Amino acid sequence: MRNLKITIQYNGKNYCGWQRQPNSLGIQGNIENAIYEITKEKVKLIGSGRTDAGVHAFGQVANFLINSNIPASKLPLAINSKLPKDISVIDCVEVDDNFHSRYSAIGKTYRYLIYHSQYRSPIYKDISYQVKYDLDIEKMKKEAKFLLGEHDFCGFMSSGSSVLDTVRTISDISIKTEEDLIIIEITGNGFLYNMVRIIVGTLVDIGRGKIDESLEDIISSKDRKRAGHTAPAHGLFLKKVYY
Amino acid sequence: MRNLKITIQYNGKNYCGWQRQPNSLGIQGNIENAIYEITKEKVKLIGSGRTDAGVHAFGQVANFLINSNIPASKLPLAINSKLPKDISVIDCVEVDDNFHSRYSAIGKTYRYLIYHSQYRSPIYKDISYQVKYDLDIEKMKKEAKFLLGEHDFCGFMSSGSSVLDTVRTISDISIKTEEDLIIIEITGNGFLYNMVRIIVGTLVDIGRGKIDESLEDIISSKDRKRAGHTAPAHGLFLKKVYY
Numbered sequence A, B: 001m002r003n004l005k006i007t008i009q010y011n012g013k014n015y016c017g018w019q020r021q022p023n024s025l026g027i028q029g030n031i032e033n034a035i036y037e038i039t040k041e042k043v044k045l046i047g048s049g050r051t052d053a054g055v056h057a058f059g060q061v062a063n064f065l066i067n068s069n070i071p072a073s074k075l076p077l078a079i080n081s082k083l084p085k086d087i088s089v090i091d092c093v094e095v096d097d098n099f100h101s102r103y104s105a106i107g108k109t110y111r112y113l114i115y116h117s118q119y120r121s122p123i124y125k126d127i128s129y130q131v132k133y134d135l136d137i138e139k140m141k142k143e144a145k146f147l148l149g150e151h152d153f154c155g156f157m158s159s160g161s162s163v164l165d166t167v168r169t170i171s172d173i174s175i176k177t178e179e180d181l182i183i184i185e186i187t188g189n190g191f192l193y194n195m196v197r198i199i200v201g202t203l204v205d206i207g208r209g210k211i212d213e214s215l216e217d218i219i220s221s222k223d224r225k226r227a228g229h230t231a232p233a234h235g236l237f238l239k240k241v242y243y
Helices: A027-040 A072-080 A138-146 A195-207 A213-223 B027-038 B072-080 B135-147 B195-207 B216-219
Strands: A002-010 A056-066 A088-097 A107-116 A129-132 A147-153 A169-179 A181-188 A236-242 B001-009 B058-066 B089-097 B107-116 B129-131 B149-152 B167-178 B180-187 B234-243
Touching: A002 A027, A002 A072, A027 A056, A027 A072, A027 A088, A027 B072, A027 B216, A072 A088, A072 B234, A107 A169, A107 A195, A138 A169, A138 A181, A138 A213, A138 B167, A147 A213, A169 A213, A181 A195, A195 A236, B001 B072, B027 B058, B027 B072, B027 B089, B072 B089, B107 B167, B107 B195, B135 B216, B149 B216, B167 B216, B180 B195, B195 B216, B195 B234
Parallel strands: A056 A236, A107 A129, B058 B234, B107 B129
Antiparallel strands: A002 A056, A002 A088, A107 A181, A107 A236, A147 A169, A169 A181, B001 B058, B001 B089, B107 B180, B107 B234, B149 B167, B167 B180
16 A cells, blocks of 8 residues: 655635534545545545634645555546635645654644725635724734744634543744735644634734733633633635644 | 715625626615715715726725715614625715716735645635646745836736726745745835736646746846746735725
8 A cells, every 4th residue: 555645725715624424424425525536535534633624725635555556646626626716626646654744743734814895805805804893913023923933722712522631842932914914824833722813812912902801811811711702714824734 | 065085894705796788786876875875965985996807805995976965974784784794884974076987096915825735624615716736836935036126017908998007016035835826016106907817827827837937037128928827816905906
């Protein structure tokens, strides 16, 4: 069996998320079906992690075992020919037997887009979170620095997760503006359920003055109620997975 | 009569362009109708210029005369409530009687997005031109500098235009890359019919080695046949109009 690693870009708007659901294929099921159409092999796609309904990806990674000897370099175009237009395989390489998309990952970068305007954006509407409030962006940048390093982020996790160890390390966070867009990028060794969206929601609540407390204190409180709202899924992109 | 100036963002994908056509409202007609629904006045919208079918805008500008005394600041949300989701009025101010969106304009910035990959992009598919060839981007940047300054750009104009004076000044051009995206921005005092799209097509043809000639010589030849192809409409954005 060969172990193939694929990189996938998708617009999550029309999907229930990465994972197959009882009534819906998810991104995963669509790709598995496309691989079946090409190779007639039923493969099991292992993703680097789930993405929720509506979340997008520039570089989700998955791997699967297959017998077919079709060259890895030929697979993306072949698979894409069987996929809906909002999913695209952008890379495929053969990897070592030990490679596992989830367990081998050492870090991830997420991007979050905020469209900061009173008026809706026809260009960014499906890929950004519209925030109408005035925002103190300098304050958001300053507070964001408290996220850096190793912390117990259990206050930044939605319920419904069975994770026990909630300590994660954030190695980089940047907040840039480009006209009405605010582009937030966060890199870490791992993320809890909804962690990026809660971080973004908390930064927005700090920026608009709804939360007065410092992010430093919110993190150390480990209290979900002291953090801000969960920013919506459609502004979030899984940008890159590191191995 | 009051003279109102509006700024408009739109995704041009589903439109025949800015202008009303016999069988289609265009962006212009949609906005005129929305203003009518709000004010019961039939206004005539004067755009800063037409955009072709499929072309997008971050900041198209138009003005119109109206009797209604509805405050300018209230109009964008009111108009947007009557517009399709892919058109949005993002600003409205009252201007001097003499202001004319087209004749008062002193310059424009256009943005063009190229998605540079063998594989299609679910995120950028409707707002970028996919180029699969290898591109010498450093060469494209170097050649682009020959566009700066005042030149007769008649070799960079599609037929069907009745313009007699084809001299234009380009004051700024930048080519930036961000992962698989190539972002080209061009600012000038005015642009001929399809000029930006022919400039982009020529830069792509230079970048992939299909055109060997320098852009300096192509410009001075004034020969449309020596310039490159017309890049497609859906990668083009009217970014800003200057007054």
